[in-house]
Amino acid sequence: MRAPAIVYAADPPAARIAVALDALVAVYHRPSGVTHLLAAPSPELLDALADGPADAATLRDRLAARYDLEGDADDRITATIDARMEEMIVAGLAWTT
Amino acid sequence: MAQDCDKPEKSPGESDAAALGVAGRRGVLMLGAVAATSVVTIRPALASTAASVLNCKIPIPDPAHAGQYITQDGRLVAAGTKDAVAPPPRPITGDEAKKMINGQSPAGFDPSSREAYVNYIRRLQHGTSGFTCYASLQVPRP
Numbered sequence: 001m002r003a004p005a006i007v008y009a010a011d012p013p014a015a016r017i018a019v020a021l022d023a024l025v026a027v028y029h030r031p032s033g034v035t036h037l038l039a040a041p042s043p044e045l046l047d048a049l050a051d052g053p054a055d056a057a058t059l060r061d062r063l064a065a066r067y068d069l070e071g072d073a074d075d076r077i078t079a080t081i082d083a084r085m086e087e088m089i090v091a092g093l094a095w096t097t
Numbered sequence: 098m099a100q101d102c103d104k105p106e107k108s109p110g111e112s113d114a115a116a117l118g119v120a121g122r123r124g125v126l127m128l129g130a131v132a133a134t135s136v137v138t139i140r141p142a143l144a145s146t147a148a149s150v151l152n153c154k155i156p157i158p159d160p161a162h163a164g165q166y167i168t169q170d171g172r173l174v175a176a177g178t179k180d181a182v183a184p185p186p187r188p189i190t191g192d193e194a195k196k197m198i199n200g201q202s203p204a205g206f207d208p209s210s211r212e213a214y215v216n217y218i219r220r221l222q223h224g225t226s227g228f229t230c231y232a233s234l235q236v237p238r239p
Binding site: 077 | 127138
């Protein structure tokens with residue numbers, strides 16, 4: 001029933017400079033020279049992609065290995081991750097494979 | 098109380114650089130709602146004027162490497178290297194670079210060199226001549 005999962009990828013962490021600003025993280029993306037302000041869980045999603053391209057379910061598992069995820073039911077979590085990744089694609093921080 | 102599973106694993110004073118400081122001390126990650134936007138892009142001032150993008154120039158290669166040829170994957174090599182292409186006759190404007198990136202071949206440039214030029218532009222790094230021009234092309238515009 002489920003649509004094919006979108007697989008996301010991002011530049012390695014070395015391509016970014018991240019500075020925590022209280023609740024936000026300023027991320028300078030070296031390849032584009034553009035700075036973005038990210039709120040949770042986007043910086044964590046970018047970091048989770050350091051282990052390689054992944055779909056929303058895999059990203060959820062990677063995050064769950066590091067954090068206690070606080071959110072909705074499981075299918076809502078992957079929908080939220082998809083929404084956050086879509087934003088980062090528009091911003092140029094990630095792409096689909 | 099003491100057996101609570103969300104007890105902090107680390108003392109509050111201990112920093113956890115890997116977590117980037119956003120997740121709480123106990124490693125709780127708030128995922129938020131689907132509709133909650135979490136990315137704001139800070140646009141470089143240069144990108145705020147359309148004119149700067151149209152008129153800025155990307156020299157290929159940068160002046161320090163004038164005369165060098167460009168390989169298909171965008172690296173600079175000695176003039177005359179086999180399978181590498183000659184530099185364009187003049188710097189590429191931001192508008193022309195945009196067209197090339199989009200697969201078009203603006204007048205005045207050898208269409209067969211387009212890919213090498215585009216790959217050169219993509220490899221531009223901060224501090225290289227033309228980088229700011231290229232970066233401003235990358236910023237999404239409303």
